[in-house]
Amino acid sequence: MSARAIEVVDLTMTYGDLRAVDGVSLEVGEGEFVGILGPNGAGKTTTLETIEGLRRPDSGSVTVLGQPVWPRNSALLPRIGVQLQASSFFERLTAREQIHTFASLYGVGPAAADEWMTRVGLDDKADTRVEQLSGGQAQRLSIACALVHDPDVVFLDEPTAALDPQARRNLWDLLSGLNDSGRTVVLTTHYMDEAEVLCDRVAIMDHGRILRFDSPAALIRGLDAPARITVAPGQLTLDQGRALSGVDDAIEAPEGVVLTTRQPATVVSQLADADHLDGVRVHTGTLEDVFLELTGREYRA
Missing domain, CATH: 3.30.70 (Alpha-Beta Plaits)
Structure with missing residues (x-):
């Protein structure tokens, strides 16, 4: 494997009697595209949010780009992009104003923000308020906001949920291009075909544990179906x-x-x-x- 972009060692997270993440360990190489799959409640989102530094782990360690993510590491923020499962936008702003605002937080100019609007197919909705966007359009805007500052590591939580088939395939091309340019991408998804097409390796989780972590081809060969x-x-x-x-x-x-x-x-x-x-x-x-x-x-x- 190339140099490690992400290293997770014996990560645990509990909520009362529920052990949401139960001793997860994994390594992701620089430039690798990794998917995390699992049924509802398997621990995917909790694992991802802990790696992103949004949650404090009960035990274990997480480093991203060689730096610890907790306590909240402000030095990492310009180098990672995060698209959450449920996105929130500033109220009463248009789509263009939203992405310009996100860009400005990272010192990115409006021209780069407008380019991302084009890349996710939202030029015709630039002057539409976010509350008037469809679910799929809001999802694409959320992804553009996560990528507008050109991060080294990108975390995407079910990025193609609510997208129609055409928009899904267009987003696959966009994500493949990000990965081809050397960025590390980690996503959760319920779409098996998406993981099979995009991911170098896939971690299958259930009950807070990683059951298998390998390339899609190796996992399929091991099934002996x-x-x-x-x-x-x-x-x-x-x-x-x-x-x-x-x-x-x-x-x-x-x-x-x-x-x-x-x-x-x-x-x-x-x-x-x-x-x-x-x-x-x-x-x-x-x-x-x-x-x-x-x-x-x-x-x-």
């Missing part, structure tokens, strides 16, 4: 599917015959030889499968 191959209707009968070498199971579904196998290359090769590849879809394990395997499927309020 069978592949599911779907053959379009009319291409293959159920009996033909079951007769293929390497097929563990075959079922009929509305979308066609679904084959379960741990030898997908062997099965696809046989389908190609029999000219049954039209409409074939191969589904391997995903980060969502890993998440559910580790945290369970029960409903979390």
Whole structure:
């Protein structure tokens, strides 16, 4: 790993009888993009807010860019950007006035602030008061305010919540660009596809503990889940599917015959030889499968 941008050692946080963070340790390298995933109540936001220096830990230590975050470290503030899960803005200001105000707190000029308005697609809402922005527009403004001073380390708590699919994908491009330019990014998210696309490594949390911390590809490989191959209707009968070498199971579904196998290359090769590849879809394990395997499927309020 490169030099450490963030180091967390045996972090704990309790609220009465609830141990919200239970001995969390992790390291994030400079320029790394790390995601923290977990069900509701897993401890993600509490962990992130403690790393940001917003909460005093009960025990353990946190350093960011080689400096302790608690007691509140004013020297770190210009070097980090924070987008909280629930954002608050100054009342009765327009979107442009909001970001200009945030920029001025860091000694950043209005031209740079206006550039960030453009980058998050809010030029047409610049003169709109924040209380009149939609949820997604307010979210994008919040992200721009967190990034306006060009921080070295960026913390984002569910940054694409309330965004429509187009705005989500545009924000992915923006975040990838930040990371490509050498910044360290840490985010929490409930979107598994987002973490799989953006993150170098992912920490999966539950009950205040980190269960796994690795690259999405390594986590998926470790799941050892069978592949599911779907053959379009009319291409293959159920009996033909079951007769293929390497097929563990075959079922009929509305979308066609679904084959379960741990030898997908062997099965696809046989389908190609029999000219049954039209409409074939191969589904391997995903980060969502890993998440559910580790945290369970029960409903979390």
